[in-house]
Amino acid sequence: MRCFLPDQTHLSQVHLRTARLERAREFFLGVLGLEVSWESESGLAFAGKPDAADMLVFSEDRQAPARPRSSIGLYHLALRYATRDALARAYRRLVDIGYPVDGASDHGVSEAIYLSDPDGNGLELYADRPRSYWHWRQGQVALVTTPLDLDDLLAGVPARIAATGMAPQPDLGHVHLQVRDLSAAERFYSQFLGLAVTQRSCPGALFFAAGDYHHHVGVNVWGGRAAPPPNSVGLVSYRLEVPVEEILYCLQNRAPLLGYETRLASQPADHPVLQIRDPNGNWLEVAALACPKPGRQQRTK
Numbered sequence: 281m282r283c284f285l286p287d288q289t290h291l292s293q294v295h296l297r298t299a300r301l302e303r304a305r306e307f308f309l310g311v312l313g314l315e316v317s318w319e320s321e322s323g324l325a326f327a328g329k330p331d332a333a334d335m336l337v338f339s340e341d342r343q344a345p346a347r348p349r350s351s352i353g354l355y356h357l358a359l360r361y362a363t364r365d366a367l368a369r370a371y372r373r374l375v376d377i378g379y380p381v382d383g384a385s386d387h388g389v390s391e392a393i394y395l396s397d398p399d400g401n402g403l404e405l406y407a408d409r410p411r412s413y414w415h416w417r418q419g420q421v422a423l424v425t426t427p428l429d430l431d432d433l434l435a436g437v438p439a440r441i442a443a444t445g446m447a448p449q450p451d452l453g454h455v456h457l458q459v460r461d462l463s464a465a466e467r468f469y470s471q472f473l474g475l476a477v478t479q480r481s482c483p484g485a486l487f488f489a490a491g492d493y494h495h496h497v498g499v500n501v502w503g504g505r506a507a508p509p510p511n512s513v514g515l516v517s518y519r520l521e522v523p524v525e526e527i528l529y530c531l532q533n534r535a536p537l538l539g540y541e542t543r544l545a546s547q548p549a550d551h552p553v554l555q556i557r558d559p560n561g562n563w564l565e566v567a568a569l570a571c572p573k574p575g576r577q578q579r580t581k
Contacts, residue, residue, distance in 0.1 A: 313447020
């Protein structure tokens with residue numbers, strides 16, 4: 281299927297529920313070096329690019345149960361660095377601080393490092409290779425998984441970088457979800473939403489994208505298919521930003537015909553956000569325009 285969504289479509293926000301807000305703050309600020317956009321007694325957000333909408337939003341629920349790894353939900357969210365050097369500097373911070381990583385892979389189209397945050401959410405830190413290195417055949421992109429040479433990645437990056445200078449700031453590249461059923465996921469993300477299937481040869485997984493990107497959304501059935509406990513730690517919503525407001529009305533009108541629940545988020549009228557319940561029960565948000573950053577709030581905790 282040819283992608284319905286415009287090339288400018290991109291992932292712009294992920295909202296997570298955390299059991300300990302301060303712990304999330306210490307990790308994303310202190311370990312990764314992300315910039316705090318705003319914070320309150322029960323919430324916290326980190327900015328991406330300057331003057332962009334909040335990239336990561338956290339809501340605290342101290343009673344939130346952990347999400348079992350064998351349940352559906354977030355597999356990982358992916359923070360994308362603009363250059364290989366920026367990725368290397370982000371990894372150097374992890375080495376300097378002594379934060380453990382779960383693995384590192386060369387995917388052909390990108391180089392990636394995998395780790396988990398203190399709530400157990402999977403994270404991918406990655407940098408794309410130039411698109412001239414990507415290989416496409418009949419609409420499918422070649423995605424491989426081979427070991428990444430971390431020593432080579434770090435070559436030329438000075439030690440103890442965490443103590444000097446500003447950390448490189450990423451944006452959101454993609455989100456990868458554990459789902460119950462690949463057919464239901466393809467129906468939702470491709471046939472309904474309008475993303476193209478960019479890779480279907482990986483056993484138990486599918487990858488979807490707008491434009492010529494390798495993927496904005498990945499799904500897999502590698503884990504269990506049970507629902508997590510209600511209001512558990514982890515994914516609350518994830519947002520795709522589109523440049524054309526008419527797309528929201530199109531999706532809103534088509535959703536009931538296919539059995540998908542929708543609602544309009546309480547946003548300013550000139551920044552509409554349509555929320556659509558995905559097959560796993562999470563809210564996918566489709567935003568017509570980048571929402572302005574809220575005013576900075578004083579920390580009250």
